[in-house]
Amino acid sequence: MKILNSDELKIAETTLYAHLPKSIKVYGFVFAMNKGKPHTLEVLVDTWPAFTTIIVQPDPNNNRAKDFRKKVTLYSTDEEVLRRMLTVENAVDWSTYFLLGGCDVRHSPMLKEIAASWGINMKGYTLVHLMTLTDPNHLPELITSDLEPRMSVLNESHADVVNNTWKFGGDDKGYRNILNLIRHYPTFCITDENNQPVSWVLLYDYCAMGILYTQPEHRGKGYAKALITTMAKRLHSQGYPVYCFIEESNLLSYKLFQSLGFTEDPSYRAAWYEFSC
Template identity: 25%
Template sequence: MISLQSLEKLELLKQNLRGHLPDALKIYGSLFSILKGNPFNLEVLVDSWPNYGAVMTRPLTAPPICDPYTNSYSFFIRDENRIHAVLEHINWNQAFEIQSMQNYFMNKIRHEAAQRNVDTEISLLRTYYQGTQKETGGEQVQRHQKNLEFCSLSPAYVSLVDDSWTFGRCSASQEYVSLCIKSHPSCCVLDSGIPVSWVLCDHYGAMRMLYTVPQERRKGLGSKVCSVLSEIMTKQNRPIYCHVEEENIPSQLMFKDLGLQETESKLLWVRSKSEHNLTGSL
């Protein structure tokens, strides 16, 4: 496959992918950070240019062997026969994850992993998407309410976010959270200067790691931080989307109330399984 490195070609790709949403969400969302300094050190590959049949992102350099957070792959396929070209450019020998909105390739990925004797866990997650409309659903959030203040997450809160994340609590996840906070939009609500609810964007540009401390739940804070982050993302012309587990009914209802619509295709999330692999993406 061909590595696209010029900003001009990457911008042209981004414009083209806009016409293939939501199927191309993972690549399209990644390009926002790739075009702004590429903090996650990703490479964009196409099988041909400009008339590509397959496009994928992968690490530009080899990440640590036990780091699935940055050994992360995504793809968008226009020619279904080109899925094999994508699978050949994945490093199957270390902890990794693959994400794509084209979940009909699940069996081909499962077969490829089996052929390579790689044990994987595969999930299909509901996806909620609003695109880049100028209006967001739900009520306009007041940025100052009594003792509450809405602001972006700062690097000082990396450990707090990482400790609360289901897939966190290791050095690799902490580094990943730090990169997300430093390079992407986020929102938290402070109560007397202390974060009590937050959400951020991952390297795919998806809303992620939504969390509210137990004593502040059932007050609508999660909905409010997501609404504020959606406003920020809309101003930056980013797509607004997230992935939710099948059993997480409250979050599904919340994102619907915010104006996001469920897509027909679910997120295909493939994770390698090993004793050192603390994979995660939500």
Template identity: 30%
Template sequence: MAVKLSRSQLPLLLQKLRPLFPDNIKICGELKCKLENRSQKLCGFDFLVDTWPNFSTVISRPDNTNNRLKFIDNHHSVLTQDREKLREILENSDVIKWTSPIVQFADVREDLYDVISEAADSHGFHAKLSFTYLAMFVDSEMASMPVPEGLVMRPLSEDHAEIVMNNVDYSGEGSVEYCKELIKHYQSLAMFDENNNLVAYTLETNHGVSGMARVMPNYRHKHIGLVLLSQFDKLLVEEGRRMGGWVNVENNSMRRLMRKLGCTEYPQKHIWIDCFKK
């Protein structure tokens, strides 16, 4: 039986999860979003554990409010050190929102796919693996590179949300509104040319990562990506955070770029699972 935690218990949960990096990234990001009151539209999640205060398994799921954005309305995440305990919890029809036509598990360890797939099947769903990622994070001081002459840097505006979501793996219904909310409540950084054309950009998400980085094709030979991400790391360090995030395993150019910046690539793969009603 899962235990739903109260808001007063969440700071201790966050503290206990910190050593479990990088498996903890998404759940910790959602916890911080809620505890920092970033945005009601981004942090409408419950947090459940198998036992409290000592636990082996944590699940985040949509809460019962209607405050959440459509794009994240079916998002779930799991973190466990006991596969059988996770299997037991997922069998409980009250834990996961199996009443929806689609249930999504975001950024979970690849080796948990079979457990989630079996649980989905038992509740009348078919599980499909959609994306596979590696965590890559800066773990030491990074020298920021100077901005090339003729370019300026400033945060993204909400007007850029559609451009951003047209260039990511996981855009869908409500994704533009989701991106606008990220831009309003989290850090972003973009480069513009002298004609105010967008050259490159990146931003933080409610999942606790930097992401959605892109350099426009005409500028990819000018080390713009290195400049952008080194400057973004400098910005985040000033606020007590570091730059890093999930990189698609097939995106070799981004993985090379992150390694050039001194990022550590963690070998444990994480996946995104979409479960569809049969």
């Protein structure tokens, strides 16, 4: 097992690119790290330079890591190697709570078995659609002349309202997470006559579009479509992957992204899992 350094992360990004879309969440983290985004992560592989399994998790030696929720992401083409890293090699600290996100559901039985052996509770958090867009050039032009002056970016003063309306936010760690995204990643919003955001979209630290929200009194005006198309075009122009995860219960969002040309690989399903003592 090896922790990758900055030069090795650039090689890993190229390797992961060849395994898209199934590797996309790990790829997104590594892509952001290689763009110089601040982070509190470490990246582990089973062997180098040819690896079958790669794990992204908080760096235990980084003091800032505790300011954020403990999240782990992985991609593996060899489940037995993954099993060995999670058990024999102790790649993950099972003694504390963590959230494993964007994980291929085919690993679920093995993860459940390992958790049981450690006396850890494993809870299926949510199943998601992985939606990708390979060619944003076909997106419609949705920014009208009256809407264009109201298109802006979020600033730090908006972190509270975003955090308080975010399904997974509402607390101090959520606030710090939102603040970090606003400071370091692309965002877009539509403002009202008082220059306050009424609709917005952000980019997670693994480069997925998300936290899309429109205040209830401003819905039905096409704001979400305008934000998605603007963000997708900007990301594509800057070399980012263009994708999102949508909870399987969120049919409205699924249809929205699908209507804009986002597609999914029907052979792949991802999930979020919680592990706690």
